[in-house]
Amino acid sequence: MTKPQSPLRLSLQTAAVMMLFTLVFTAVMAGTYKATQNTIAASAEAEKLQLINQILPPQSYDNKLLQDALTLGPTPELGLDQGGHIWRARKDGQPVAVVLEAVAPDGYSGKIRLVIAILADGKVSGVRITEHRETPGLGDYIDPKKDRNKQQPWIAQFSGKSASSPGAEHWKVKKDGGDFAYMTGATISPRAVVAAVARAVRYEQAQREALYARTSP
Template identity: 60%
Template sequence: MSARCTAARTSLRTAGIMVVFTVAFTALMAATFEVTRPTIEASAQEGKMRLINEVLPRASYDNLLLDDFVTLGPTPELGLDDGGHIFRARKAGEPAALVLEVIAPDGYAGRIQMVVAVGADGRVNGVRVTGHRETPGLGDYIDPKKDRNKSQPWIEQFADVSFADIGLDKWKVRRDGGVFASRSGATISARAVTHAAARAADYAIRHRDALFTAPAGGRL
């Protein structure tokens, strides 16, 4: 047998082994994913509920909140270029609050992802930052986990505030003539979050009836 034939046969055998290995590895990964998917999904759901319960007291609603949502298309008012979700809290079947996914596009270091809970009575129940790239030790106080003031985190000042009492014109940081505090040297971060919270409250109030009556899982 010539050296050329031997080399060709070796190459074919090696290629065959690689194909078998690839198929087996792919099958193993697929099987592993199917086995672990319920656990991963359950963990993701628990994470969402923990976050929602930070902005909305658990006692204020009794429905399966993660199953009661509407999907938004691109919504500039909320900074959602690709759309997002609004979850609907109900108590004894009656509207209790809306939990909105919001993005502040004008943070110091870019987009700031947030959730804002707005009660059916127009009061902001709470605000949380869920993702940002603000400067560590300076602008990241917008995230209560990073805020050095653990007894009175900056973002808690939005909780239980009536949007109607303040109005859109005054829903600003004090430096801009509004009513909300900011921190020295990091006003841009606070301003972005404050404006986004105002837009979320305004949107929730103006679209309240349509949001609560839309079919669960539907798209607006």
């Protein structure tokens, strides 16, 4: 008759089996992560570049834009409490544009995150919303994917604007005496975006030379 195992021995065997299982599982997960890491990173970079190319024509620059980047610390001028990034576009080594991350902290439903391309002459090339929680069917027209006007989306009116055109007093929605259109009943979202873009334009104007010259820490 087989002698029954002691509770201590049984516990040790169980612990050993669990430890072996954990080690094998960890090794498999580590191997999977390592095998897919480059693919995931490449996919994320491609998605980021696709977004940037919506606001800055890819034929306008010839450098590796995502590699010509600055990492910012907290930057209140851009609403970046936790910091962010700036990418520099160049052609034949000459400055073409910067693409800035920015945040509008005062959206109707919270923060609105955006990217803004500003040409070397200070004019806005384009703006895109990257994250928001604005009310569907009301304030979310700030996002061209949600805007029903596909021929002339609301966000397109920033193209060609600069710090001096319109002047500082006109970087507001029309309801507040400015130059920027809005939809009746949904003023808060566009007001927040216009203010954020205006701050980014002023920041770029003040820091232009340094932004193109700086190296990322």
